[in-house]
Amino acid sequence: MQVTFRILRFNPEVDKEPHFEDYRFEGHENMTVLDCLHKIKWEHDGSLAFRRSCAHGVCGSDGLRINGRNHLACSTLLKDINTKKPVVIEPLPAMPIIKDLILDMTDFYEKYKAVKPYLINNTPVTEDSERLQSNADAEKLFESAKCILCACCTTSCPSTWTNNNYIGPAALLKAYRFVFDTRDEAADERLDIIDTPDGIWRCHTVFNCIEACPKEINITWHISQLKKELSTREL
Amino acid sequence: MIHKFDVVIVGAGGAGLRAAVEIPKGSSCAVISKVFPTRSHTGTAQGGVCAALSNEEEDSWLDHAFDTVKGSDYLGDQDAIEIMCQDAPRAIIELEHMGMPFSRTKEGKIAQRKFGGHTKLENPKDPNSKRIPVNRACYSADRTGHVMLQTLYENCIKNNVKFYSEYFLTDLIIEDGICKGLTAIDMATSEIHTFQAKAIMFATGGYGRAFRITSNAHVGTGDGCSLVYNAGLPLEDMEFYQFHPTGLWRLGILVSEAARGEGGILRNNNNEPFMEVYAPTVKDLAPRDMVSRAIISEIRAGRGILGSDGTYYINLDLTHLGKKVIDEKIPEITGFARTYLGVEPTKESVPIQPTAHYAMGGIPTNYDTEVFADSNGTKVQGFYAAGECACVSVHGANRLGTNSLLDIVVFGRRGGKKISQFLETAEYHDFKTDPAEKTRALMSGLLAKNGNEKISEIRKDLQQSMMDKCGIFRNEKDLAENKELIKQYKERYQNIGLQDKSKVFNTDLIEAIELGNLLNIAGSINECALNRQESRGAHTREDFPKRDDSNWMKHSFITKNDSGDPKISYKTVIKTRFEPMERKY
Numbered sequence: 001m002q003v004t005f006r007i008l009r010f011n012p013e014v015d016k017e018p019h020f021e022d023y024r025f026e027g028h029e030n031m032t033v034l035d036c037l038h039k040i041k042w043e044h045d046g047s048l049a050f051r052r053s054c055a056h057g058v059c060g061s062d063g064l065r066i067n068g069r070n071h072l073a074c075s076t077l078l079k080d081i082n083t084k085k086p087v088v089i090e091p092l093p094a095m096p097i098i099k100d101l102i103l104d105m106t107d108f109y110e111k112y113k114a115v116k117p118y119l120i121n122n123t124p125v126t127e128d129s130e131r132l133q134s135n136a137d138a139e140k141l142f143e144s145a146k147c148i149l150c151a152c153c154t155t156s157c158p159s160t161w162t163n164n165n166y167i168g169p170a171a172l173l174k175a176y177r178f179v180f181d182t183r184d185e186a187a188d189e190r191l192d193i194i195d196t197p198d199g200i201w202r203c204h205t206v207f208n209c210i211e212a213c214p215k216e217i218n219i220t221w222h223i224s225q226l227k228k229e230l231s232t233r234e235l
Numbered sequence: 236m237i238h239k240f241d242v243v244i245v246g247a248g249g250a251g252l253r254a255a256v257e258i259p260k261g262s263s264c265a266v267i268s269k270v271f272p273t274r275s276h277t278g279t280a281q282g283g284v285c286a287a288l289s290n291e292e293e294d295s296w297l298d299h300a301f302d303t304v305k306g307s308d309y310l311g312d313q314d315a316i317e318i319m320c321q322d323a324p325r326a327i328i329e330l331e332h333m334g335m336p337f338s339r340t341k342e343g344k345i346a347q348r349k350f351g352g353h354t355k356l357e358n359p360k361d362p363n364s365k366r367i368p369v370n371r372a373c374y375s376a377d378r379t380g381h382v383m384l385q386t387l388y389e390n391c392i393k394n395n396v397k398f399y400s401e402y403f404l405t406d407l408i409i410e411d412g413i414c415k416g417l418t419a420i421d422m423a424t425s426e427i428h429t430f431q432a433k434a435i436m437f438a439t440g441g442y443g444r445a446f447r448i449t450s451n452a453h454v455g456t457g458d459g460c461s462l463v464y465n466a467g468l469p470l471e472d473m474e475f476y477q478f479h480p481t482g483l484w485r486l487g488i489l490v491s492e493a494a495r496g497e498g499g500i501l502r503n504n505n506n507e508p509f510m511e512v513y514a515p516t517v518k519d520l521a522p523r524d525m526v527s528r529a530i531i532s533e534i535r536a537g538r539g540i541l542g543s544d545g546t547y548y549i550n551l552d553l554t555h556l557g558k559k560v561i562d563e564k565i566p567e568i569t570g571f572a573r574t575y576l577g578v579e580p581t582k583e584s585v586p587i588q589p590t591a592h593y594a595m596g597g598i599p600t601n602y603d604t605e606v607f608a609d610s611n612g613t614k615v616q617g618f619y620a621a622g623e624c625a626c627v628s629v630h631g632a633n634r635l636g637t638n639s640l641l642d643i644v645v646f647g648r649r650g651g652k653k654i655s656q657f658l659e660t661a662e663y664h665d666f667k668t669d670p671a672e673k674t675r676a677l678m679s680g681l682l683a684k685n686g687n688e689k690i691s692e693i694r695k696d697l698q699q700s701m702m703d704k705c706g707i708f709r710n711e712k713d714l715a716e717n718k719e720l721i722k723q724y725k726e727r728y729q730n731i732g733l734q735d736k737s738k739v740f741n742t743d744l745i746e747a748i749e750l751g752n753l754l755n756i757a758g759s760i761n762e763c764a765l766n767r768q769e770s771r772g773a774h775t776r777e778d779f780p781k782r783d784d785s786n787w788m789k790h791s792f793i794t795k796n797d798s799g800d801p802k803i804s805y806k807t808v809i810k811t812r813f814e815p816m817e818r819k820y
Contacts, residue, residue, distance in 0.1 A: 013737050030575075042691030046734030046743040051270075054452040056488045056571060058381060059274040075574055098423060099740045105271075118389035119334025128324070130331040132343035141336045142375070145382050149273055183334065 003027040003078065005036060006086040007048070010097050018097060022086060029079035033066055033089070037073060037101075050101040057214055060148030063155075064101060065090040070152040070212040092155040094164065108151050111167050115175040115193055120186035137182045144177040144222055146215045153219055156212035158204075165198040169209040169219045172200055176222040179229065188233070195230055203227075236428045240265045240397075241658050243417065243432040245404050245459060247272035249380075249643035250622025250650075251438030252387035255396045257651025262658050265430065267399040267419055269454060269745075272388045276440055276452045277643065280380025281568060282493030283372030284330075284640035285353060286323035290344040291370035296320045298355045299371060303638060304813040306352045306522045307595075307631025308772035308782065310472070310790070313811040315602040315627045319638075319645045326644045327373050335386040337375050345373045348564075349496040352522035352635040352820070366820075368520045372637045377493050377567045383640060402428065403745055404439065405674040407462045408666060412608060414618035415664045418674045422745065425678070425738035429670045433661035434654045436619040437463070437598060437606075438647065444749075445757045446591030446706070447698035450482055450489035459624045461752035463598050464759060468608055468615065469792040471626040471806070472596035473756075474763035474774045477634055478707050480526035482590025484548040486575055490568045490587060492636040494553060495519040497564050501530070502550045502584065503538035514820040521820045524633040524773045527589040531707050542586065550584035557581075589707060595634055595773065596763075597626040599792065599806075604650030610792040610806040617661065619654060621646040628790065631808075632772020681747050686730035690743070693731070694750050697724050697757055705761050710777040714765040721758050728754060762801045763791045784815055 003025060010018035023040045031039075034052055041048045050073070051061040057075040064073050067081050067088050081087060095103040125131060147170065154160055154168035175194050179187045194200040200223065209219040240263045244251045247268035258264040268275065287294040300320040304311055331337060331345060338346040347370040354366035375382045391398075399419070405427075406418040416431040439459025443451025464470050480501075481490040495501075500508045500519055513529040514521035521529075530549045533539060539547030553561060553569070558581050561569050569580040578585055598620040599607040604627075606618040622643045629642055700720045704713035728751065735743035769783035770776050789805040796802050 011737055012739055030577075032575075038691075041742075042689065046690070047737065049735075049740045049742050053270055053274045053454045054276065054279050056279075056486075056575070058279045058567075059270070059276075059452060061270065061274045077574070099737075102740050109271075113392055118393040119386075121332075121334075125332050128328065130328050130337075130345050133337075133339055134343050135339040135341075135346070138336055138339045142378075145336050145375075145385065146378065148278075148381075149271075178334075181334070181336070 001027055001029070001083065003036065003083050004086040005040060006088045008090040009100055011047070011099055027078055029077065031078050032074050033064070033076045034062055034073040036078070049099045058148060060150035063092050063150035063152045065092055070156045072150060072152070072214040075214050092151055094155045094160050095151070105151060107164070108154060108168070108170065111171040112149065112174055114167065115171050115190055116186065117174045117178065119178060119181065119184050120189070121183055122185060131183050133182050140180055141177055143217055144173050146217055147173055148215060150214060152212040152214055153209035156208040158206055158208065159202045163198065163202065166202045167194060167199050169203070169223065172203065172223050172226060173217065173219050176226055179226060191230055191233065194226065200226055200230065236426060237431065238265065238428060239431045239663065241432065242434045242436070242654055243267065243430045244436045244438060245417065246275070246438035246440055246622065246624070247398065248275035248438060248440055248622060249277040249383060249387060249640065250647040251436070252391055253644050253647030254436055254438065254621060254651040254654070256387065256390050256394060257648050257655065259655055262655070265397045265399060267402040267404065267430070269401060269403045269422070271400045272398060273384060275384060276455055278381045278384040279450070279452065279489065280383070280640050281377040281489060281491035282496065283348060283350060283374035283379050283637045284327060284383065285350065285371040285637035286327040286373060286641065287320070287371060288324050288327060288345060288347060288373065290340055291347045293359070294355060294369055294371055296323065298369070299323065299353070301813060302353050303629065303635055305818060306633055306635040308633055308818055309631065309784070309788065309815040310628065310771060310808055311631030312628050312809040313813055314809050315629050317811060318602050319629050319641060322645050323641055326641065326648070330383065330386060330644065333386050333390050335375070336382050337373060348372050348374055348493060349520060350636045351492045351495065351520045351526065354517065365516055368517055372496065374493065376563070377491055377565045380640060403748070404458050404462065405677060405748065406670070407466050408670050409466050409615060409618070410667050413616045413664050415666055416670060418671055420674065420678070422740055425741060427671045427674050431663055433663055434617045434619060434657055436604065436621060436650055436654065437624055438620070438622045439624045441594040441623040442753065442756045443591045445698065445701050445753050445760065447702040448482060448487040448588065449591040450479055450487050451591065456749040456752050457756040458749065458752050460597055461755040464755055464795060467795060468606070469599055469610065469794045470596060470759055471599035471792055472628060472763070472790050473759045473793055474767050474791060475595035475632045475772055476591065476760060477523055477593040477595060477773045478527040478589040479592035480523055480530055480589050481551055481587040483571060483575055484542060484586035484588050485544065485546065487590035488571050488575060489590065489592070490551060490571070490585060491565070494551060494565055494568060497560055498556050499551055499553045501526070502552050503533045504540045505538060509533055509538070517820045522633055522635060525820065527707050528775060530589055540586070548586040548588050551587045552584045553580045554582060554584065593634055593639060594623055595626065595628070595630040595632065597624045600625045600627055602627055602649065603653040604646055605653065610804045617657070619650045621650045632774060677748070678744065681744055682733060682736055684731050684733050686732045688727045688730045688732065690731055690746050690750050693724050693727050694753065697721070697753060701757055705764055708775050708777055709764055711765065714761055717761050718765060721754065721761060725754050759793050759801065763793055763803065766803050767791060788815070
């Protein structure tokens with residue numbers, strides 16, 4: 001089938017503004033959007049720039065806005081999207097474009113770092129045995145631990161669009177990952193970090209993040225658990 | 236721009252990050268990576284990381300070592316294997332202490348599952364009793380690599396490790412046998428950066444992208460190994476490249492052995508569970524080299540299933556496991572089958588085919604990750620390597636599943652420790668010539684290319700011929716033809732054209748350099764495969780179908796001589812307590 005990709009292009013060395021360019025090619029319904037981008041790059045225009053690595057939805061490199069919806073290029077198949085009209089491919093919104101589909105993600109990573117995304121536990125352990133944790137408690141972490149830091153959620157959120165200081169759903173999900181880990185001892189520290197006007201309270205439960213998440217994580221539920229924790233903890 | 240660090244680690248997968256965590260706070264350390272750290276290929280490992288923890292049943296590190304030696308088809312160095320298997324329980328517990336989330340047993344300990352080639356005696360008191368599969372693989376659903384990579388990165392953040400992300404390695408500077416530094420391109424600007432260091436560790440990963448069907452990420456182009464070879468240093472055991480038996484048909488996306496560990500069965504076009512014929516005791520849980528050969532043998536015997544595009548596949552049947560096991564234990568891989576093949580694994584079989592997966596060979600090191608300059612054990616001062624790019628060799632001719640995640644944490648840490656010791660007396664060494672010169676020449680040379688050969692076409696042809704002629708079954712005729720073909724690809728490479736001439740994220744340029752690396756690596760794999768006249772582990776020669784211990788119980792070391800031609804020498808396999816025997820399962 002003939003497919004047209006309408007791709008946002010921007011080369012800072014020559015362009016003042018980003019602009020769309022159309023690419024028409026022979027595709028088939030089982031091709032992923034990443035396959036199509038490769039086809040364009042490898043057969044038509046070698047200058048097209050985008051990030052990718054694992055190509056099966058695990059590394060989180062290729063989050064894009066595809067027909068207006070945030071998703072991974074490598075896990076979106078042509079049969080899943082409308083190809084009757086030109087398929088519109090843009091970088092994720094709300095982050096600065098470096099070139100074509102490549103964004104400057106520095107701010108996104110800084111917000112992730114802000115929630116202290118590592119286990120904090122100062123109780124001495126013995127080298128020859130693990131900390132015990134029930135499987136039920138471990139499984140409470142698994143959904144949040146699936147996060148691949150693709151930024152699809154954070155950049156889908158209207159709160160991010162209106163206020164770039166908002167910490168965003170990805171960082172909040174990471175906070176959940178540690179706050180609810182029975183092995184962690186710094187829940188209060190992290191809750192303090194997110195208990196700010198630009199922190200968790202800027203989440204207005206719009207649910208965009210759930211729809212955007214390629215790993216099908218119910219991010220809003222995780223954020224609600226943090227809110228519950230904050231509203232019930234002793235002041 | 237010139238940087239000075241006590242240590243520079245190249246690669247931010249499990250080995251590089253684990254090494255970085257080990258460098259003491261008083262020493263300066265930088266990690267450079269061509270992708271943001273959590274995008275590294277370690278994250279795609281699924282099924283588990285093994286250690287004889289005995290959490291599910293009685294197990295011992297000696298059994299683990301025995302299995303690893305036998306799995307390696309007796310080419311693994313037994314001293315290194317003993318170190319790895321003995322250290323494994325400590326290494327896994329350390330990961331747990333670092334915060335890695337694991338699936339748990341009823342008692343709240345780290346859960347373990349079965350994996351190919353991991354066994355113990357049915358009756359521990361009777362050394363002649365048969366060996367049966369054992370629960371040794373510690374796991375976190377089927378995202379073990381993902382959470383391991385996340386955990387290691389998190390610990391690097393905790394330790395304030397300095398990262399240079401999206402920097403592409405272009406040159407390794409070794410003068411007078413001393414490793415002095417390296418150069419890399421900042422991909423965002425094309426600026427050349429020189430890193431001067433007292434110690435350098437390569438943790439640059441594998442090169443699955445040399446093959447058409449692969450589980451490897453696009454970034455798996457063997458950049459580190461290729462630079463080492465170009466620097467005149469040897470690569471070890473390059474002929475041993477593992478095909479994982481179960482890649483998604485046509486795509487090569489990995490379907491973990493955990494699928495069979497949880498009870499999945501391979502079936503041919505008559506619906507027969509054929510592994511019973513090839514490995515009567517452990518069946519579907521035989522090591523990967525054997526299962527991959529069995530699959531290709533079934534297809535060759537006309538028992539494959541014909542796919543829509545005229546190629547054949549084999550079925551992986553998970554339907555009998557039930558929805559609960561599939562959703563809880565192997566959700567990710569069954570998700571891949573749904574997304575990419577439109578198959579519902581609870582109701583229908585998953586079409587699979589072997590997929591290029593793991594390099595047993597690579598940069599030769601000792602068990603402290605110190606790199607060898609030759610097959611006599613001379614070391615390169617200040618140069619270390621760990622992870623898939625290195626050949627210790629703990630995997631010999633065939634790696635067992637779950638031993639790669641173990642390898643990276645055990646040897647990443649050992650490397651970090653060895654480097655820390657070395658730093659106590661180490662010094663910086665001045666460069667004799669401009670260290671950036673080679674990279675400048677490489678970049679300007681490639682950017683000036685306006686030929687009519689396409690990078691993607693040469694790469695596709697290379698990947699196809701490596702698959703067809705240097706894959707699971709090999710013979711002299713095919714390998715000789717492939718040698719000629721690779722020569723032609725290298726000539727065509729001289730005539731490529733780059734469309735992107737810009738400085739900002741010039742991924743056309745990066746792909747051109749990567750193709751050069753792949754050509755280099757493919758040439759050395761093929762040369763070693765042609766040279767080794769026996770069948771051992773993952774290296775199967777149809778014209779030499781038997782293992783030949785009297786002539787070939789030795790590691791191959793391939794180097795480039797002054798005129799650029801390959802030369803092969805050998806190194807003895809180190810044996811401790813495990814006598815070679817016939818490999819039956």
